[in-house]
Amino acid sequence: MKTIFEEHEAGRGTEYLPSRKVDLGAYLPAGEIRSELPLPELSEVQAVRHFTGLSRRNYGVDTGFYPLGSCTMKYNPKINEDTARLPGFAQLHPYQPEETVQGALQMMWELQRDLGEITGMDAVSLQPAAGAHGELTGILIVRAYHESRGDTARTQVIVPDSAHGTNPATAAMAGFEVVHVPSDERGGVDVDALRQLASEKTAALMLTNPNTLGLFDERITEIAEVIHAAGGLLYYDGANLNAVLGHSRPGDMGFDIVHLNLHKTFSTPHGGGGPGAGPVGVKAHLRDFLPMPIVTNGDGHFHLSYDLKDSIGQMRSFYGNFGVLVRAYTYIRALGGEGLREVADDAVLNANYILSLIKDHFDVPFDRIPKHEFVVAPPEDLVRQQGVKTLDIAKRLLDFDYHPPTVYFPLIVHEAMMIEPTETETKETLKGFADTLNRIIDEGRENPEYVKTAPHNTVVGRLDEARAVKQPKLLERLGG
Amino acid sequence: MKTPSELRYTEDHEWLRPEGKSGRVGITDFAQDQLGDVVFVELPEVGRAVKQGEAFGVVESVKSVSDVFAPITGKVVAVNQALVDSPELVNQDPYGQGWIVEIEIANDGEVQALLDAQAYGALQEGGH
Amino acid sequence: MRFTPHTEEDRREMLRQIGASSVDELFSDLPAAVRLDRPLNLPEGLPESEVARLLSTLAARDLDMGKYVSFLGGGAYDRYIPSVVGEMLRRSEFYTAYTPYQPEISQGTLQAIFEFQSLIAALTGLDIAQASLYDGATAVAEAAMLAWGQTGRERIVVARSVDPQYRAVLRTYAHGRGLEVVELPLRDGRAAAEDIAGAAEGAACVIVQHPNFFGLLEDVDSLVKATHDKGALYIAVADPISLAVMRPPGAYGADVAVGEAQGLGIAASFGGPYLGFMAARQAYLRRLPGRIVGETADKDGNRGYVLTFQTREQHIRREKATSNICTNQGLMALAATIHTTLLGPDGLRQAASLSIEGAHRLGDGIGRTQGVDLAFSGPYAFEVALRGKASVKDVQGAMLKAGMLGPLDLERFYPELPGHMLLSVTEKRTTEEIAKLLDVLQGVEA
Numbered sequence A: 001m002k003t004i005f006e007e008h009e010a011g012r013g014t015e016y017l018p019s020r021k022v023d024l025g026a027y028l029p030a031g032e033i034r035s036e037l038p039l040p041e042l043s044e045v046q047a048v049r050h051f052t053g054l055s056r057r058n059y060g061v062d063t064g065f066y067p068l069g070s071c072t073m074k075y076n077p078k079i080n081e082d083t084a085r086l087p088g089f090a091q092l093h094p095y096q097p098e099e100t101v102q103g104a105l106q107m108m109w110e111l112q113r114d115l116g117e118i119t120g121m122d123a124v125s126l127q128p129a130a131g132a133h134g135e136l137t138g139i140l141i142v143r144a145y146h147e148s149r150g151d152t153a154r155t156q157v158i159v160p161d162s163a164h165g166t167n168p169a170t171a172a173m174a175g176f177e178v179v180h181v182p183s184d185e186r187g188g189v190d191v192d193a194l195r196q197l198a199s200e201k202t203a204a205l206m207l208t209n210p211n212t213l214g215l216f217d218e219r220i221t222e223i224a225e226v227i228h229a230a231g232g233l234l235y236y237d238g239a240n241l242n243a244v245l246g247h248s249r250p251g252d253m254g255f256d257i258v259h260l261n262l263h264k265t266f267s268t269p270h271g272g273g274g275p276g277a278g279p280v281g282v283k284a285h286l287r288d289f290l291p292m293p294i295v296t297n298g299d300g301h302f303h304l305s306y307d308l309k310d311s312i313g314q315m316r317s318f319y320g321n322f323g324v325l326v327r328a329y330t331y332i333r334a335l336g337g338e339g340l341r342e343v344a345d346d347a348v349l350n351a352n353y354i355l356s357l358i359k360d361h362f363d364v365p366f367d368r369i370p371k372h373e374f375v376v377a378p379p380e381d382l383v384r385q386q387g388v389k390t391l392d393i394a395k396r397l398l399d400f401d402y403h404p405p406t407v408y409f410p411l412i413v414h415e416a417m418m419i420e421p422t423e424t425e426t427k428e429t430l431k432g433f434a435d436t437l438n439r440i441i442d443e444g445r446e447n448p449e450y451v452k453t454a455p456h457n458t459v460v461g462r463l464d465e466a467r468a469v470k471q472p473k474l475l476e477r478l479g480g
Numbered sequence B: 001m002k003t004p005s006e007l008r009y010t011e012d013h014e015w016l017r018p019e020g021k022s023g024r025v026g027i028t029d030f031a032q033d034q035l036g037d038v039v040f041v042e043l044p045e046v047g048r049a050v051k052q053g054e055a056f057g058v059v060e061s062v063k064s065v066s067d068v069f070a071p072i073t074g075k076v077v078a079v080n081q082a083l084v085d086s087p088e089l090v091n092q093d094p095y096g097q098g099w100i101v102e103i104e105i106a107n108d109g110e111v112q113a114l115l116d117a118q119a120y121g122a123l124q125e126g127g128h
Numbered sequence C: 001m002r003f004t005p006h007t008e009e010d011r012r013e014m015l016r017q018i019g020a021s022s023v024d025e026l027f028s029d030l031p032a033a034v035r036l037d038r039p040l041n042l043p044e045g046l047p048e049s050e051v052a053r054l055l056s057t058l059a060a061r062d063l064d065m066g067k068y069v070s071f072l073g074g075g076a077y078d079r080y081i082p083s084v085v086g087e088m089l090r091r092s093e094f095y096t097a098y099t100p101y102q103p104e105i106s107q108g109t110l111q112a113i114f115e116f117q118s119l120i121a122a123l124t125g126l127d128i129a130q131a132s133l134y135d136g137a138t139a140v141a142e143a144a145m146l147a148w149g150q151t152g153r154e155r156i157v158v159a160r161s162v163d164p165q166y167r168a169v170l171r172t173y174a175h176g177r178g179l180e181v182v183e184l185p186l187r188d189g190r191a192a193a194e195d196i197a198g199a200a201e202g203a204a205c206v207i208v209q210h211p212n213f214f215g216l217l218e219d220v221d222s223l224v225k226a227t228h229d230k231g232a233l234y235i236a237v238a239d240p241i242s243l244a245v246m247r248p249p250g251a252y253g254a255d256v257a258v259g260e261a262q263g264l265g266i267a268a269s270f271g272g273p274y275l276g277f278m279a280a281r282q283a284y285l286r287r288l289p290g291r292i293v294g295e296t297a298d299k300d301g302n303r304g305y306v307l308t309f310q311t312r313e314q315h316i317r318r319e320k321a322t323s324n325i326c327t328n329q330g331l332m333a334l335a336a337t338i339h340t341t342l343l344g345p346d347g348l349r350q351a352a353s354l355s356i357e358g359a360h361r362l363g364d365g366i367g368r369t370q371g372v373d374l375a376f377s378g379p380y381a382f383e384v385a386l387r388g389k390a391s392v393k394d395v396q397g398a399m400l401k402a403g404m405l406g407p408l409d410l411e412r413f414y415p416e417l418p419g420h421m422l423l424s425v426t427e428k429r430t431t432e433e434i435a436k437l438l439d440v441l442q443g444v445e446a
Helices: A044-056 A078-084 A102-119 A131-148 A166-173 A191-197 A220-229 A238-243 A284-289 A322-358 A380-386 A390-399 A427-446 A448-452 A465-470 B029-035 B108-113 B117-125 C008-018 C048-060 C083-089 C107-124 C136-151 C164-177 C193-199 C220-229 C282-287 C314-320 C330-368 C392-401 C431-443
Strands: A123-125 A156-160 A177-181 A202-207 A233-237 A257-259 A280-282 A294-298 A301-305 A374-376 A417-419 B014-019 B022-027 B038-042 B055-061 B065-069 B074-079 B101-104 C155-159 C180-184 C203-209 C233-237 C256-260 C276-280 C293-297 C303-307 C372-374 C383-388 C420-424
Touching: A044 C083, A044 C107, A044 C330, A078 A322, A078 C048, A102 A123, A102 A238, A102 A280, A102 A294, A102 A301, A102 A322, A102 C048, A123 A284, A123 A294, A131 A166, A131 A202, A131 A233, A131 A238, A131 A257, A131 A280, A131 A284, A131 C164, A156 A166, A166 A177, A166 A202, A166 C164, A166 C314, A177 A191, A191 A220, A202 A220, A220 A233, A233 A238, A238 A322, A280 A284, A322 A374, A322 A417, A322 A427, A322 C008, A322 C048, A380 A427, A390 A417, A390 A427, A390 A448, A427 A448, A427 C008, A465 B038, A465 C293, B022 B029, B022 B065, C083 C330, C107 C276, C107 C293, C107 C303, C107 C330, C136 C155, C136 C164, C136 C203, C136 C233, C136 C256, C136 C276, C136 C282, C155 C164, C164 C180, C180 C193, C193 C203, C193 C220, C203 C220, C220 C233, C276 C282, C330 C372, C330 C383, C330 C431, C392 C420, C392 C431
Parallel strands: A156 A177, A156 A202, A202 A233, A233 A257, C155 C180, C155 C203, C203 C233, C233 C256
Antiparallel strands: A123 A280, A257 A280, A294 A301, A374 A417, B014 B022, B022 B101, B038 B055, B055 B065, B074 B101, C256 C276, C293 C303, C372 C383, C383 C420
16 A cells, blocks of 8 residues: 555645735744645545555454454454543543542542452542553652651562563662562462562562463462561552453452553553553552542542642553543443453353363463463474464454454463463354354364465465564655 | 583583584574574673573573573683574574584583583483 | 344254354353353443433533633643534444455555655655554654664654653653663753754654644754754654644655654544644665555556555564554545545644744733733744743633633653643634733633
8 A cells, every 4th residue: 555655746735724814934934934844735535544444454353253362452442442432531621620520539539449449448539541650659759668668778660470571671760770570380479489589679579360371370379478567568550450340359469559450451452552541549547649640529629639748640641641641431321230240250251162172273371260361382392393483373263253362472382372262252253252262173184284374365475574673664755 | 302422511501512622502402492483582791600590691582581691610711693684593403503602611511511412412302 | 232133033044054042152252251141230221312422411511622721731632613514434344344444446546545645745755655553652762773673773752842652652662672762851941952962972863843742843854964963863742733834844854754744634533533644765675664655556457545654564574563552543534535625735834923923922912911821932933832930820710701622731741840731822813812811811700
């Protein structure tokens, strides 16, 4: 497809604004006025066809099954899109006086309260813009908490070797040294190793539970005790909360801080990579460290409160990705507590169902009941003898109109494929996907070359990523 | 995997070719194979003093990145400028045109203590 | 409402296949101590018709910019958005997709980001741009981290005339890395090159917004020179709408340009989601945070786009990554790309020109109005800072009564500016609306 720069033809533009001539020279010094502005000009129809064309070269949850592990690609209800666009929400300026935005503030206050109930936390900030941003918020709270106690020797954050890359990156951004704790043979945190690592230097442990293998850490209470006894805090990465909604709450597991991904658990769309939202909840003793403002309720009115005395400050402009918050709030109101628990029930049921259908065709590194997702690898003989790797299977899935699972993560499983079906898929979809995976394994044995050169039916084939780095072309300019 | 017998090796998969007062350094055939297509090599400045075991450069493929550690203590006396435009030399000729830096040898003892080809080969057999 | 499709028969069959007797058995590894033994205490679920009613009722409690005429700005704007933008954003192949990890089925998202990078580079006059950041404030903070990584220096200098939201976020991020933040004081509402000489000794960067938070034009040439004299990076903060008519950061010597692109087709939406951008000179490519898209080809020579230079990022570099950011603001970057494509150079220029003209009509009127004065001297655009005899609260009340929103109380962020306020004019404000505002200002009793 052509780019907008290649579509450009001078003079094609459409008028969207009054064409009244403005003499900028009357307002700005001559030297400040720009003469050139090399932007493309397209007619409205051209632009509409261009972006419609781009959308057709994309794959979303509405296109088909999207079992991308750790990303919770569930269906995004359309009512959410309507409510977020209500003028009373979408057309609010963030600096409007409080008395003119009571509906918005009430929604935020209720969402803070509901997310607190769902996670077992006492106070919630809606400000963080994404999961990674929520993590940074949480770890800065860890830092502020220890600093407030004069406990400045706590320089280490412990993360499991199965953790998302964001965990160590976040810890480093908050000025901590990262220490890795290994996994045990059941896929959980190696508690003995953790005991060795936990010390007066430990600021926090960052944990996902269920973890990135989709396994619930059965020794979570013990883990919490080890960290708390050492004087550290326990941080919950909410990436996998979908698995335990209504069954178990991070607050009850012993966590002090939690971040959520509204774009995973609470059905807000991923938008091709954002916007998301990453609210952070804390136990009561950490409330005053939350970023400001938070929404409070008093004398029948809702307020933006800036009176948290130990606040880490502000994490972004204004109050959060408000439009995303409206969607999550809509979802929670639609489902209610019972509906949310059913989400976890079916997310776990669906993952186990696929696993039961493919376990004879794949290597299963941990023989346990997974929660909402699980990790497998192609059989070792297929990798070794035919050279058919996880990447090849992922690419071959594209030919069958499936989005592939997450691949090569977590790092502790060789040739990992991480499959998360979510709760919104039918039995037929799950079965069809499992059958296709098995078929590709068989195909890999019979005709490995065909699998290794997949995909065969997409608009482009495998792209040369090395060239993209060695001969970078990161943008286009008008006129080439 | 090739493991030339005239070179010395580290456990981190660097090689050293001692020649008089200095030696060239690169990454081993095994290391380049593990990385995949090398697309970028970050070189140190000539004249930089490095300590044994210190990371002085970076070799990157599309989806992975690896620090390069100094096998010995000494001063960097030359860097392989050819890698700026042709990082793939690390894949094509890891022990020859794919060399990364040349380090002035400060301590012969360090050189002697490095792994020989046989010991390094055994390390790979052990599964790394 | 439920979005879980299974019938009881489905569940039975699936459990049989799994070899479990009940769904609860699949949760049997959760220790009793951490199980929730009661239902979540949430309002009961509602059917769609009731959810729609509930949300409409809540939204109706707000006074929105559709009903009220907004003169609020200061980093978020009520700009005209062509119908096409909203229409295209609702194509669910865009908004229900995730980060383009599988380029073969993500060419839509990838090419849109490539086009976005191209547009940002053109607007800022710089060599490269990345795929976007959460918002303008975090973009400023990330730029400061880039400068620290590049120079190894631990002092960040920022002009006090930079958006207070941005400075607040900068302080939070800087504290995490243990960096010191020093502010250049206001000199008639602006930064002064003389102040850089002292403050920027050993600094990684100097951050200046132009036009600044008060809408004032900074003396960027002298500021850039003073910054570079100290070996620091110059980080320009700019609204892309202003860049349609004003000399771009690349032309006056900035090393990095960042800002908030909400004005490019994104609803004000009570503060988010918005769109941060970052452009830079080529030399800083490997220090950029977040995603970057590049062009390449498949083995048959078909052009395609991929995420590239990923070794900077958290999923590979982990604790040594340039930032912990994972995604970009994909859908918002798409909105900005569509909006900019539709308006084109003429439309974008017109949006900026009408806004500047309106701001000056308001500013000139204020000069003629009893009881209010412009707060600062010298050229300005988009925003009008003023001070008056009446309290800001009274002005806000009088405007609200007249069906208008504004002004922003500046003392909230600047204790040194008591009684000062900020009004903003976009291309949507008519001559009549501005005249009416002037009447209201005239009528507020001190």
